[in-house]
Amino acid sequence: MSAWRLFRSSAALEAAHLLGSRGFVALTALAAVSFLAMVSLFGLTGSYAPVALIDRDGGPLARRFVEALDGAHHSFALKYMSAEAAEAALGSGRLVGIITIPAGFSDAVARGTTVAVDVRIDNVNVDLTNDVQRALPAAIVGFARQHRFPGTSVEMVEHDVWPHDTGYIPYLAVSALALDAMVIAGILGAMATAREWERATVKLLRLSPASPAIVLAGKLCVAATVAAGALALALLVIEVGYGVVPIARWATVFALLACVAIFTSVGAWLGALLKRTLAAVPLLFGLAMPFYVDSGALEPTRFDGDAIWALAHLSPVYYAVGVLEWAFHGLHVTPEPVWVDLLVLVVIAVVAVILTLGRLARGATR
Amino acid sequence: MIGAAWGMARNDLAVWLRSPAAIAAALLPALGLGVLVAVLTQSVGQQPVALVVQGQGPLAARMARIIRGDADAYLLEEMPAADAERAIGTQQVAAIIVVPEDFDVAAARAEAAVDLYLNNVDIDLADDLRRSVTRSVAEFDAPQLGLLGELHGPSSGVLLPNPYRVAVAEHDLRDTNVSFLQYQVIPIVVLIVISVGVLGTALLTARDFEHGRAKMLLLSPAGGWALVVGRLLGGTLITIGLVAPLVALGFLTHHIPYCAEESGAPLWLTQLLSGPCGWMLPPVSWTHALALVALLGAVTLATVGFGTVLGVALRDTRLVTMTALNASAYLFFLGGGFTTVAFLPHWLQVASRFVPTSYAIEGLRQALFYPDLAGFGHDLLVLTGCAGLSIVLASTLLARAWRRA
Numbered sequence: 175m176s177a178w179r180l181f182r183s184s185a186a187l188e189a190a191h192l193l194g195s196r197g198f199v200a201l202t203a204l205a206a207v208s209f210l211a212m213v214s215l216f217g218l219t220g221s222y223a224p225v226a227l228i229d230r231d232g233g234p235l236a237r238r239f240v241e242a243l244d245g246a247h248h249s250f251a252l253k254y255m256s257a258e259a260a261e262a263a264l265g266s267g268r269l270v271g272i273i274t275i276p277a278g279f280s281d282a283v284a285r286g287t288t289v290a291v292d293v294r295i296d297n298v299n300v301d302l303t304n305d306v307q308r309a310l311p312a313a314i315v316g317f318a319r320q321h322r323f324p325g326t327s328v329e330m331v332e333h334d335v336w337p338h339d340t341g342y343i344p345y346l347a348v349s350a351l352a353l354d355a356m357v358i359a360g361i362l363g364a365m366a367t368a369r370e371w372e373r374a375t376v377k378l379l380r381l382s383p384a385s386p387a388i389v390l391a392g393k394l395c396v397a398a399t400v401a402a403g404a405l406a407l408a409l410l411v412i413e414v415g416y417g418v419v420p421i422a423r424w425a426t427v428f429a430l431l432a433c434v435a436i437f438t439s440v441g442a443w444l445g446a447l448l449k450r451t452l453a454a455v456p457l458l459f460g461l462a463m464p465f466y467v468d469s470g471a472l473e474p475t476r477f478d479g480d481a482i483w484a485l486a487h488l489s490p491v492y493y494a495v496g497v498l499e500w501a502f503h504g505l506h507v508t509p510e511p512v513w514v515d516l517l518v519l520v521v522i523a524v525v526a527v528i529l530t531l532g533r534l535a536r537g538a539t540r
Numbered sequence: 541m542i543g544a545a546w547g548m549a550r551n552d553l554a555v556w557l558r559s560p561a562a563i564a565a566a567l568l569p570a571l572g573l574g575v576l577v578a579v580l581t582q583s584v585g586q587q588p589v590a591l592v593v594q595g596q597g598p599l600a601a602r603m604a605r606i607i608r609g610d611a612d613a614y615l616l617e618e619m620p621a622a623d624a625e626r627a628i629g630t631q632q633v634a635a636i637i638v639v640p641e642d643f644d645v646a647a648a649r650a651e652a653a654v655d656l657y658l659n660n661v662d663i664d665l666a667d668d669l670r671r672s673v674t675r676s677v678a679e680f681d682a683p684q685l686g687l688l689g690e691l692h693g694p695s696s697g698v699l700l701p702n703p704y705r706v707a708v709a710e711h712d713l714r715d716t717n718v719s720f721l722q723y724q725v726i727p728i729v730v731l732i733v734i735s736v737g738v739l740g741t742a743l744l745t746a747r748d749f750e751h752g753r754a755k756m757l758l759l760s761p762a763g764g765w766a767l768v769v770g771r772l773l774g775g776t777l778i779t780i781g782l783v784a785p786l787v788a789l790g791f792l793t794h795h796i797p798y799c800a801e802e803s804g805a806p807l808w809l810t811q812l813l814s815g816p817c818g819w820m821l822p823p824v825s826w827t828h829a830l831a832l833v834a835l836l837g838a839v840t841l842a843t844v845g846f847g848t849v850l851g852v853a854l855r856d857t858r859l860v861t862m863t864a865l866n867a868s869a870y871l872f873f874l875g876g877g878f879t880t881v882a883f884l885p886h887w888l889q890v891a892s893r894f895v896p897t898s899y900a901i902e903g904l905r906q907a908l909f910y911p912d913l914a915g916f917g918h919d920l921l922v923l924t925g926c927a928g929l930s931i932v933l934a935s936t937l938l939a940r941a942w943r944r945a
Contacts, residue, residue, distance in 0.1 A: 195858070197854075197856070197859050198858050198859055198862055201859065201862035201863060201866060202862065204866055205862070205865070205866055205869075208866055208869055208870065209869075211873075212869060212870075212873045215873050215874075215878075215879045215884065215888075216873075216878050216879055217664075218879065218883055218884055218885070219878075219879045219880055219883045220663075220664040221663070221664065221667065222883065223883070224882045224883060239706065246671070247667040247670050247671055248663065248667055249667070249671065251883070264713065265713075265910075265914060266906075266914060266915050267880075267882070267902065267905060267906070267910075268881075268882045269882065270882075282705075283705045283706065286705065287701070287705065288699060288700070288701040288702050288704075288705050288706065288707055289705065289706055289707070290693075290694035290695075290699050290706075290707045290708065290709040291706055291707070291708055291709065292709050292711070293690075293708055293709065293710045293711070294710075294711045294712075294713065295710060295711070295712055295713060296713045296714075297712040297713060297714055298713070298714065298723065298905075298909050298910075299723040299880075300723075301723075302880075303712075304612060304613075305668075305671070307687060307690055307710070308613065308668075308671035308672050308674075308675050309671050310690070310708045311671075311674060311675040311678045311679075311685040311686075311690075311708070312670065312671045312674040312675065312678075314678065314685060314704045314706045314707075314708070315674050315677075315678045315704060317704070317706060318703065318704040318705060318706070323703055323704065323705055324650075324703065325650075325681070325703030326650065326681045326703045326704065327647045327648075327650040327651075327652055327680070327681055328603065328643075328646075328647055328652040328653065328654060328677055328680050328681065329652075329653060329654075329677060330653070330654050330655075330656055330673050330674055330677045331653045331654070331655050331656070332656045332658055332670065333655060333656065333657045333658065334658050334660045334666075335628070335657070335658065335659045335660060335661075336659075336660050336661065338660075339660045339662070339663045339666055340660075340661065340662050340663065341662070341663050342662050342663050342664040345661070345662040345663075345664075450561055451858055452561045452562070452565065452857060452858065452861055453561040453564065453565075455565065455858075455861055455862065455865070456561075456564050456565035456566075456568045456569060456861070456865070457564065457568060459568065459569040459572070459865050460564075460567075460568025460569045460571065460572035461568075461572060462569075462572065463569070463572040463573050463575070464572050464575040467575075472662075472664075473634075473661065473662060473664070473665045474631050474634075474659075474661060476630070476631035476632060477587060477588055477631065477633075477634050477665070479588070479615075505661055507631075507661060508631075509630045509631045
C-alpha cells in the first residue's frame with residue numbers, strides 16, 4: 175500500500191471514530207469556550223471593587239471627589255445606597271467597603287481644611303483590602319491635582335514601556351487560547367492513541383507491515399483538524415464576543431495551528447502512555463490550570479520570581495502564551511525571544527511524536 | 541432492605557477504590573485548581589520593582605525611605621540605573637522607580653517628580669503599581685495617606701492637615717485579615733465535593749449500563765428501591781471518604797512548623813510548601829463546625845443525586861467524564877469560586893442566584909470567616925432543597941432506567 179493511501183485510510187478511520195463520538199467531541203469544543211468564560215470571570219475580579227458610597231455632603235466638591243474615586247485606576251465600582259443597606263451588604267460579603275463623605279465636606283475643602291473620609295472595609299480578603307487601601311490615596315491625589323491645591327512638592331511622572339495598556343480580560347482571553355489548545359488538542363490526541371489499547375487494536379498495528387509513523391500521522395491529522403475547528407470557535411468568540419482582534423492575524427493563525435499540532439502530539443504521547451482516555455482526560459484537565467497559571471497567563475511569569483519562572487519552563491503553555499500574546503497584542507511576555515518559544519514548542523512536538531511512535535511500535539521491535 | 545442497600549453501597553465503594561483513573565478524574569482537576577491558587581498567591585499584591593535613588597539630599601533620602609517602607613506593595617531591589625534598565629528589559633522587574641538627582645532642589649520649588657518606568661503589559665499589574673507609587677509619593681507631603689496613617693490616623697482621632705485636603709479614616713470590619721490563599725482555597729472544598737459527588741456516582745451508574753450490569757441488578761432478589769438507596773448511599777460514602785480527610789487536613793496544617801509565617805524556612809521551601817500550607821482552614825467554634833458539616837452534607841447529597849441523573853441520562857463513561865468536568869467547572873466559577881460574585885456584571889449576579897454552589901461557597905465563607913452565621917440558614921435551606929430535589933429525581937430516574945434495562 176502506498177504511503178499516501180495508508181495515510182488517507184488511517185485518517186478516514188479516525189474521522190469515522192470521531193463521528194461516532196460526536197457527543198464527546200462536542201463536549202470537548204464546549205470545554206474550549208468554557209475555559210474562556212471561566213478565565214473572563216476571574217478577570218472581572220481584578221478591578222472595580224464593589225464599594226458603597228454614602229454622600230452626606232452632596233456639594234460640588236463632594237461630587238468632584240466621587241469622580242476622582244471613579245477615575246482611580248479602575249479601582250471602584252461605586253454603588254449608591256442607604257447606610258443601612260450598605261451595612262447589611264458589607265456584613266454579608268457583598269461589598270468590599272463603604273466610603274462615607276461627611277456633611278460639610280465641600281465647604282471645609284474649599285476653605286483649605288483637611289477632611290477625613292470615613293472608610294469601612296471588610297478586610298476578609300487581604301488582596302482586596304490592599305487594593306482599596308492603595309486606591310484611596312490615588313483618588314485623593316487625583317482630586318487635589320484636578321483642583322490645583324497648593325502645597326504639594328512632589329508628583330509621580332509615569333513612563334510606560336508599551337504605548338497603551340492591554341485590558342486584563344483581553345490579556346487573559348488570549349492566554350486562555352493556549353490553554354484551550356492544550357486541553358482540546360491534547361484530549362483528542364490522547365483519545366486517538368489510547369483507543370488502540372482500549373480496543374486492543376494496538377497488537378494489529380504492531381503486527382501490520384504498515385508504517386506506524388504514517389498511521390499515526392493520519393490519526394493525528396484528523397484529531398488536530400477537529401481541535402483546530404474547536405479552537406476557531408473560541409477565537410471567534412474572542413473576536414466577536416470580546417471585540418479583541420489580533421494585531422497580526424496571520425501570525426496568530428500560524429501560532430494557533432502550531433499550538434494545535436504540538437499539543438495533539440503531546441496528547442498522543444499521553445494517550446499511549448496511559449492507554450486509557452478516561453485517565454488522560456482528567457490528567458489534562460488537572461494539568462491545565464497549574465500549567466496555565468504558571469505560564470505568564472495572568473502576568474509575565476518572570477515577575478513571580480526565579481523559582482516560579484524556572485518551573486514555568488516545564489510547561490508547554492508558557493511558550494505558547496509567549497507566542498500568542500505577541501501575535502495578538504504585540505507583547506513580549508517571556509524574556510526569551512518569540513522565535514525561541516516557537517522553537518521549543520516544535521522540539522516538544524517532535525519529541526512527543528518520537529515517544530508516541532516508540533510506544534506504538536514497542537512490540538514490533540522486540 | 542437495609543442489608544441489600546448496604547451491600548450495594550459497599551460494592552460501589554469497593555469498585556470505586558479499585559478505579560484509580562476515576563479517583564484521579566475526580567480529584568486532579570480540583571487539586572490542579574488548588575495549585576493554581578497557590579501559585580497565584582505569589583503573583584498578587586507585590587510586584588518586583590527596581591528603586592534607583594540618584595538624589596543625594598535629605599529629601600531624596602526621605603522619599604526613598606517611604607518607598608522602601610511600603611513592603612506590602614513592592615518586592616524592592618535597589619540598583620544603579622543601568623542595571624535597572626537591563627532588569628526591566630529582561631522582565632526581572634515590572635517597574636523602575638527613580639528618585640532623580642535634582643530631587644531636593646525641585647522639591648524646594650514644589651516641582652519634584654518621582655519617575656515611574658512601568659511595564660504596563662496588562663492593566664491589572666499596571667494599575668496595582670500606579671496605585672502603590674501614587675500612595676508612596678502622596679505620603680511625602682501627607683504622611684497620613686500612608687498605610688499607617690489610614691489605619692491609625694483620623695480613625696484614632698488624629699487628623700493632621702495635608703495639602704491634598706482629604707484624609708482617610710479606615711475602620712476594618714474584623715481583627716485579622718484572611719490571606720488571599722486562605723480566602724480563595726475555601727471554594728476548592730466545594731469543588732472537590734462537586735467533582736467527587738457528581739463524577740463518582742455518574743461513572744458508577746454509567747458503567748452499569750455500559751457493562752450490562754443493570755440487567756443483573758434487576759434480576760437480583762433485592763428490591764429495586766433497596767438498590768437505588770444503595771447506589772445513592774455508595775456515592776455519598778465515596779464523597780465523604782475522599783472529602784473528610786482533606787477537610788481534616790485543612791485544620792491540621794496549622795501544626796506544620798514550616799507553614800507558620802516567619803518560619804525562617806528558605807524561600808524555595810516556602811514556595812514548595814505554599815500549596816499544602818495554603819490548605820489551612822481557620823479554627824471554628826462548635827456552632828460553626830456543625831454548620832460546616834450540615835452544609836457539606838447537603839452539598840454531597842445534591843451532587844450525588846445530580847451525578848446519578850447524569851449517569852442515567854448519558855450511560856457512557858467518556859461522555860459522563862467530559863460532561864461532569866464541564867458541569868463542575870461551570871458550577872464552581874458561576875458559584876463564586878475564584879471570583880467574588882459581587883464583582884460580576886448584574887446579569888451574572890442574577891444568574892449566580894440560580895447556581896446552588898453560590899449558596900455553598902457563600903455559606904462556607906460565612907461559617908469559616910465571619911463571627912456570626914448571618915444568612916447561613918437561607919443558604920442551607922436552598923442547598924437542602926436542591927439535595928432533596930436531586931435525590932428524588934435521581935431515585936425515580938434510576939429505578940425506571942433499571943426496570944427498562
